[in-house]
Amino acid sequence: MKKTILLSGVLMFLFACGKKEKARNELETQNQELLSQMETDTDLDKKELKKLVFKNLDDIKDSEELNLPLLSKVASNLKIKYSNIKINETSSINYNDKTAFFVLTIVEQNKKVSKPDGYENLGNYLQRKYLFVNRESGDIIAEEFDDNLGYYHNEAIRFSKSHILKDLVYLNENTPAIGFYTEASARSRIALYSEQKFTLLTLAGTEIKKVLYEYPIRLTNGDSNGSGTYQIETLETGMSLGDHKTNGFFDLIVTKNFTYEEAVEDSLEYEMEESRELKTKKESEKLKFNGKEYAFHRDDRHRFLE
Template sequence: MKKTILLSGVLLFLFACGNDKTKNEAELQNQELLSLIKADTNVNKKEFKKIVFRNLDNIEDSEELNLPLLSKVASNLNIKYSNIKIDETSSINYDDKTAFFVLTIVERNRKKKQSKDYTDLGNYFQRKYLFVDRESGSIIAEEFDANLGYYHNEEIQFSKSHILKNLIYLNENTPAIGFYTEANANSRIVLYSEKKFTLLTLTDNEIRKVLYEYPIYLTNGDSNGSGTYQIETLETGISLGDDKTNGLFDLIVTKNFSYEEAVEDSLENEMEENKELKIKKESEKLKFNGKEYAFHRDDRHRFLE
């Protein structure tokens, strides 16, 4: 009798364990199914990030450059493919049907008038923005940027315009393309370099520059060319705020100013190597006024006199 009761108890225990195991497996399957459903519903959702970049080292550039499509674009623009400076051309896919290019086009043997004489400054490089059809290369919208045009032998040179890897959503439905271009002085004495950041959108088949040439990096200073120098540097980070103005998120800009002064170690001049470093932090909020993120350019030095 005792053996029968004991056996029944064992069977009941095993049956209960089996039920718990079945229940746990069912719950696990339900959780996995729920996760798959959530993942499926998020497939078509746009990537939405608040931080555009924390600092310049944090920026990821787009590595897309569809050369076959670029060839079609050149044909549709009626320009020679050989007149496109490939190493200064960038692109990114804007959506399933549209791509965006920043082209650098070479205009050879162009003269620039200075005073009463014409001076040969070498080839002229023009910067052009383009939205194109990804299949045919047909032009949807185009615009030259005169501010980024330069001659080969001019003192101020412009780099390739680097497009950010990810689109920036200024609200839930407005994607923007961000890119930056560096200007620098070709001099060992004058220490000048500046990176300017632009945000643009495609609206009703028109290019709209909602933020234009905002300085995200700036150096000013001078050097004797052999180790003694003083230089002030501005470096920024940009993120999207929680508040909106006229439908678009405010932009929060963090500014880091630094100052460095160095004196060359010289036995002849009885000078010892000396370095000084100062740092100052500021911030700024940029609001969309219905047309653009307006800002006042601030060229005040925080340390240099």
């Protein structure tokens, strides 16, 4: 009898130990799963709240998304001809699971303006339009023309395709913004001018908010004789999000690199020898959100050119 009771006690003890061990293993498994989930969430946060917008212009990666079937629906909803959209100057990106964003270049053929003596044909007019649309139906959520980027095909100053950044820019934990840049340039061998301007915009209900508009991220000025002698000053920038917030949005930190280059070709006629000079200067600027936009003072001062 005693042996039976002793054996039963041993079995009960082993059973209890087994249950504790099983519980301990289950708890460790749950803790490991929780830790893994926390690490995953942290990785997602790091990805979404990445502070670097771009280190320099060569570092920028453009969005390669362009949903042509969706664009066809958009054209129909806008009541414009699909053939009037300049596809190679149109960009898009998915804003979220339900919404896409487009920068359209729309060509108005042979635009005419009224004159006292009749109409004047000014040629093809290219317009830039911003659109948020439903990703399934192509229904328009918000739309806006940008008159600053409209131009006639024969004008001296032209605008490039608006290039959308591949990654969204998170202005805080919950507000994604779309960043894109557009280049304006002069068609001249003598006057050297080009400028790339950067814009950040968000969707607020059915309204497009340009929180940063046409900030110069690259600027080139100078002149040339067209055959090897020139003076040129170039501004290139980098942009990142600071740790501090103003009115709910992270401050924008802009690094500025100014480069001046002067080159002279050999010339027996003018008794000049070939030479080259290079100068650099670095500056920085902090842009704060004032509740409506990242306001900035446009600085067109040359650092080297007179």
